[in-house]
Amino acid sequence: MTxxxxxxxxxxxxLLATLGAAMPLSAVEQHxxxxxxxxxxxxxxxxxxELLDGDWRAHAGRxxxxxxxxxxxxxxxxxxxxxxxMPRDPAVRxxxxxxxxxxxxxxxxxxxxxxxxxxxxxxxxxxxxxxxAATGLAEQLDIVQDILEELLPQAxxxxxxxxxxxxxxxxxxxxxxxxxxxxxxxFRLSIDVGHAHLMQRVGGPxxxxxxxxxxxxxxxxxxxxxxxxxxxxxxxxxxxxxWRGVLAALATVQSQPRLxxxxxxxxxERGKAYLEGLGTPKL
Numbered sequence: 005m006t007x008x009x010x011x012x013x014x015x016x017x018x019l020l021a022t023l024g025a026a027m028p029l030s031a032v033e034q035h036x037x038x039x040x041x042x043x044x045x046x047x048x049x050x051x052x053x054e055l056l057d058g059d060w061r062a063h064a065g066r067x068x069x070x071x072x073x074x075x076x077x078x079x080x081x082x083x084x085x086x087x088x089x090m091p092r093d094p095a096v097r098x099x100x101x102x103x104x105x106x107x108x109x110x111x112x113x114x115x116x117x118x119x120x121x122x123x124x125x126x127x128x129x130x131x132x133x134x135x136x137a138a139t140g141l142a143e144q145l146d147i148v149q150d151i152l153e154e155l156l157p158q159a160x161x162x163x164x165x166x167x168x169x170x171x172x173x174x175x176x177x178x179x180x181x182x183x184x185x186x187x188x189x190x191f192r193l194s195i196d197v198g199h200a201h202l203m204q205r206v207g208g209p210x211x212x213x214x215x216x217x218x219x220x221x222x223x224x225x226x227x228x229x230x231x232x233x234x235x236x237x238x239x240x241x242x243x244x245x246x247w248r249g250v251l252a253a254l255a256t257v258q259s260q261p262r263l264x265x266x267x268x269x270x271x272x273e274r275g276k277a278y279l280e281g282l283g284t285p286k287l
Contacts (some may be wrong), residue, residue, distance in 0.1 A: 005251075006216055006241055009034070009259055009265075013129065013277075017166075017256060019251065019255050020251075020263065020279060020280060022042060022044050022076065022077070022262075022263070023044070023263050023265065023276060023279060023280070024043045024044025024045055024046065024076060024077070024262060024263060024265070025042065025043070025046070025097045025218070025265045025266075025267075025272050026042075026045075026047075026048055026081060026264050026265070026266040027045075027046075027047070027048060027269050027272070028047065028048050028049050028128060028228070028269075029047055029063075029066070029067055029070060031269040032045070032070055032071070034269060035269070036084060036085060036204060037075065037227070038276075039074065040073060040074055040075070040076075042075050042207070043263060044076050044077045044078075044079070044081060044118070044262045044263065045074065045076055045078050045079070045080070046076075046078075046079045046116075046118075046262070046264050047067065047080045047081070047116070048080075048081045048285065049063065049067075049080070050080045050081065050082060050083060050107045050110050050111075050119075051081050051082070051083050051084060051085065052083070053085065053103070055104060055110075055112070056083060056106040058130065058159060059071075060106070060109075060110050060113075061113060064109075064110055064113035064114050065113075066114075067114045067115075068111075068114055068229070071114070071264050077118070077119035077262055078114065078115060078116045078117060079111075079116050079117060079119060079120070079164075079167075079235060079262065079264075080107065080110065080111050080114075080116045080118075080119050080120070081120045082107040082108075082120055082121045082122075082166075083103045083104065083106075083107055084118045084121070084122040086237070087099070087100050087103055087104075087122075088100060088105070088147050089104075089121060089122070089123075089124040089152065090122045090124035090144055090147050090151075090152050090166075091146050091147070091151065092105055092163060092183065093280060094146065094199065099191050100151065101151060101154055101155065104121065104155055105158060106157065107119060108155065108158045108159055108162060108164060109158075109162070109169070110163045112161075112162030112163070113161055115163075116164055116195060117163055117164055117165060118159075118164060118165050118166075118223065118224055119159070119164050119165070119167070119168050119212065120167055120169050120194055120224065120226075121166050121167070121169070121170060122168070122169055122171050122179070123168050123170050123171045123172075123173050123178075123179060124144075124148055125172075125173050125179070126172075127143070134238040138216075141147070141178070141181075141237065142238060143176070144178075144226050145182055146165050147233050148182055148205060149158045149182065149186060149252050150184055150190065151188060152166070152201060156186075156188055156190055156191060159190045160190050163190075163224060165190045165191065165192055166191050166193070167191075167192050167193065167194035167223045168192075168193055168194060168225040169195070169196050169224075169226065170183070170193075170194070170196055170199050170200060170203075170214070171192040171196075171199055172197055172203065173180055173199075173203065173208075174203050174207060174208040175208055176193075176205055176209075176214055176217045177208060178219070179193050179218070180218065180221065181191070182222045185256070190231055192221055192223025192224065192248055192259075193220065193221045193222055193223060193224075193261070194220060194222075194223065194224035194225065194226065195215055195222060195224075195225050195226070195230070196212050196225075196226035196228065196229050196267050197211035197214075197215075197225065197245060197250055198226065198228040198235060198236075198237065198243075198245070198266075199226075199228065199235065200214045201229075201230060201232055201244070201245050202230060202232060202234075202235060202241075205232060210246070210249070211245060211253075212248075212249040212250050212252065212253035213253075215250065215253035215254055215256075215257065216253050216256060219257060220257070220258065220259050221259075222257050222259055222261045223259065223261050223262070224262045224264065225259050225262065225264065226244075226251075226266040227240055227262055227263060227265045227266065227275070227279065228240070228265070228266045228267055228275075229241065229242050229243030229244070229245050229247075229275075230243045230244070230245070231243050233256075237266060237267050237268065237271070238263065238267065238271070239265075239267045239271045239274045239275030239278065240267075240275045240278050240279050241275065241278030241279075242274075242275075247278070247279065247282060248282060249281075251282060254276070265279070
């Protein structure tokens with residue numbers, strides 16, 4: 005495994021200049037003018053086992069045709085339904101590796117340079133369980149590191165960075181510990197601000213605190229809103245998240261994370277208009 009210290013990219017554009025979105029390939033044409041102006045795009049199709057079990061190479065060919073002329077950064081959301089990157093059972097581990105490997109192969113076919121994977125630290129998504137050796141932390145980190153070390157050579161070969169997204173995590177410490185242990189230039193962290201907002205109910209930090217804590221390990225952000233009760237994936241501005249605080253925190257990060265609005269395609273316009281209307285935050 006090739007290990008390197010994180011090397012922040014120098015900022016080359018104002019915050020939100022390359023604001024992008026997540027969507028299936030079928031929705032790209034609807035937002036083509038906006039996306040093809042150098043925006044970031046995350047395709048959601050590879051979350052489906054039906055795609056990965058089917059003729060995904062034909063789908064990749066259609067993707068290349070649809071995205072002909074696209075100049076932004078391209079990524080995919082990897083599979084996650086029923087999967088974990090912390091499998092204790094060898095049979096489950098085999099399935100998880102196979103699914104993630106197939107998604108990385110798809111990423112290579114379309115030239116995607118990031119793939120979202122889900123944090124497996126559900127055990128720490130509980131307010132009564134601390135992040136300590138006594139609760140199995142070392143064993144869990146070993147299991148996750150082992151499976152990532154099997155996937156990362158393929159990710160490196162196709163030029164794709166795995167970005168691990170907080171799901172039920174109550175704090176950034178397990179993910180940061182993992183990132184520092186991996187210390188690999190094809191592994192970074194992803195913050196879903198909606199998930200972070202939800203976990204405040206059980207004592208988690210604010211989304212902006214997550215961003216500032218993760219700092220230069222941050223490679224990717226999902227921008228979506230909610231009411232702190234359910235993971236609605238509302239457009240930014242429709243829920244309770246303090247978006248000026250989120251943007252101010254993002255403005256302190258030098259790694260140029262991909263800023264991906266993750267809402268239903270029909271609501272994308274409202275979400276991006278809200279964020280762009282906030283302007284450049286004051287630090």
